[in-house]
Amino acid sequence: MSPPPSRKTILTQVYQRLFAAYGPQRWWPAETPFEVMVGAILTQNTAWANVERAIARLKAADVLSPAALRRLPLENVASLIRPAGTFQAKARKLKALGELLGRYGDDLARLFNERPLSDIRRELLAVHGIGPETADAILLYAAGNPSFVVDAFTQRVLGRLGLIKEKARYEEVKTLFEARLPPDPALFNEYHALLVEHGKRTCRKREPRCRSCPLLDLCPTGQAALG
DNA sequence: GCCCAGGTGGGTA
DNA sequence: TACCCACATGGG
Known part of the structure; x- marks a missing residue:
């Protein structure tokens, strides 16, 4: 035996x-790391095809950037991402994501580099709308860190x-x-x-x-x- | 019509 | 801690 x-x-x-x-x-189908982060929030309990529609609408409106998401009124963000479902809740979450990046001068490298993975993860988890799975998806698919999702x-x-x-x-x-x-x-x-x-x-x-x-x-x- | 989708936050016991 | 539930569109 x-x-x-x-x-x-x-x-x-x-x-x-x-x-x-x-x-x-x-995976992850996206043009930029920031698009990965947005997709990670939009895909929560949502089929990916609907996320793609929402992201296409954000691109068409030229607001797929942290600064633009901070600037745009909440109702407008919600309206653009409507196809992704739970759009009011997700609009708040995208705003919170924009605020997080604003604290790093909208520079993803400053958020992701030069400190322990556990510290970055803890900071992501403190953001409204980022739970453990979304945090790990961001760490893995946007930042390229070995964080299992x-x-x-x-x-x-x-x-x-x-x-x-x-x-x-x-x-x-x-x-x-x-x-x-x-x-x-x-x-x-x-x-x-x-x-x-x-x-x-x-x-x-x-x-x-x-x-x-x-x-x-x-x-x-x-x-x-x-x- | 029903179930499900690349979850999270907030409330209650 | 452990369950609930709301959030909401779109495809099968």
Whole structure:
């Protein structure tokens, strides 16, 4: 009898299987780091297609910059981002983002560089509208830091694999990845995107498609579902 | 019509 | 701490 595979080994296998099944995801689609930050807020509980509409409207109005978002009245911001849903709430959040950057002279390099990752993360979390997932998405996809992003799909996929408890805390899941994978932003980037794609296509909340799941032989839940 | 989407903040027990 | 709920548009 060989010992059961470690969680580190399983995490590596999961990544390889997902990449083989779905290919590179090319996240985060954006022209600038600031656009990534805006997208990270707009995509909260929202389909990406609707975020793209909202961002296109901000660009068309030539207000996709921290200074312009600070200057523009709240109602105008809300009106422009309406397609992204929860637009009143998100308009407030974009204003708060603009204020944060204003404290750094609208210079993203000054916000992101030359201090510990944990300090930057704490400052992001203090901004209205930036929770743990949005903060990590900004750190990873806008700043290029090895900060693993955990979302509902990640929790679901790992829960079904039996690697975490269903109600595991955000930080616990984040640490699981960061402690067992090399701190490589490109890897974290692709891994998170692959987990989202996998969650949408196969490991869905209702009617999971276990029959076509690339992780089936690693997954007790899926094997049980197939009887 | 219903469910869901690349969550967060605020309130209550 | 642990749950609720509001926020709101658009696609399947």
